[in-house]
Amino acid sequence: TGAAGAAGYFAWTFHEQKKEAKASESTCLITRSKLTAERGDIDKKFADCSATLAKQTSDMKSTLDTTSKSAKTLEQQNAELMKNLNASKEELDQLRTLRAEQDKRIAAIEDIQKQFAKMIDTGALKVTARRGALSLSLPAEVLFPSGVAVLSKDGEIKVLEVGLTLKRFPDRRFLVVGHSDNQALKSSVYKDNWELSTARALTVTRFLVQAGMNTKNILPAGAGEHDPLVEKASAKDLARNRRIEILLLPAINELPPLPDSITEDKDAKK
Known part of the structure; x- marks a missing residue:
């Protein structure tokens, strides 16, 4: 009769809705699991990238420190070379002066020898x-x-x-x-x-x-x-x-x- 038919229809509809809800829940679980897995991959990649970046930063700092030390060493060596160069120039000037004075003495001796020949x-x-x-x-x-x-x-x-x-x-x-x-x-x-x-x-x-x-x-x-x-x-x-x-x-x-x-x-x- 009409009441029985309506009850059967509602029962069927409820069953279908429940079935669809379970299907949706299953789909959500799958999606959540997939997203969780993807999030794990992203976290791993982020950690790897962070570790790589940290290593690169450390390497660059080490290289910079080494370069700075090398530059300082080169600067010190250059200063020492300039000091030695200036000392050599000063010594050369002194030798030139001594040679000039020696030439004057020799000339004086030769002149006196000539005068007293x-x-x-x-x-x-x-x-x-x-x-x-x-x-x-x-x-x-x-x-x-x-x-x-x-x-x-x-x-x-x-x-x-x-x-x-x-x-x-x-x-x-x-x-x-x-x-x-x-x-x-x-x-x-x-x-x-x-x-x-x-x-x-x-x-x-x-x-x-x-x-x-x-x-x-x-x-x-x-x-x-x-x-x-x-x-x-x-x-x-x-x-x-x-x-x-x-x-x-x-x-x-x-x-x-x-x-x-x-x-x-x-x-x-x-």
Whole structure:
């Protein structure tokens, strides 16, 4: 009848709806499972990417640190090279200066040898370099009689001749040194060889001044027997030790620089 048919229809409809609901629920479960799996894949890929990025960042930082250290090392090496280069340039400049000064000394020796050629040829004068200074050596026998400090006539001529030449170097200073042998004096007014050599140096100095040399540029000194040319000389060599030596003193610009602790003597300018 009509009521039974309606009830059957509703029952069928409810059954179909329930069936569809289960199907939908099943579909949702499948979709959820699939999404969960996909989410897991995404999370794994994200973790992998994060790990890769972290490693790359660490590697880049390590590389940057190494590069920075290398750059610093190169900078230090470059600074050291520049320091060495500057030191080498300074040393080269010093060597050039020394060579120029040496050339001047050689030129001075050659000039003096030329000026004194006649005296050198006759043996009255010997020009040498001794202890870094130019030395003009005159045998005592040429200048003085034995045991005295008074020049012989020939000695006066020789000393005046030397003075006339040396006065051409007004910017240079000279040290006149008297030397003797080690034999004791006999019947002399002088106490010993040291005193005699000093007196002879002073005599020669006075004659050099008479020849025109500036008194400010010439200094007398006596060495006695204490600076021989020949140590433990035989009787034949004793004469070589008896001499008057005129030393060309170095100019101030030829001397090595003084330490900073040594200051200029301001009183010397007064």
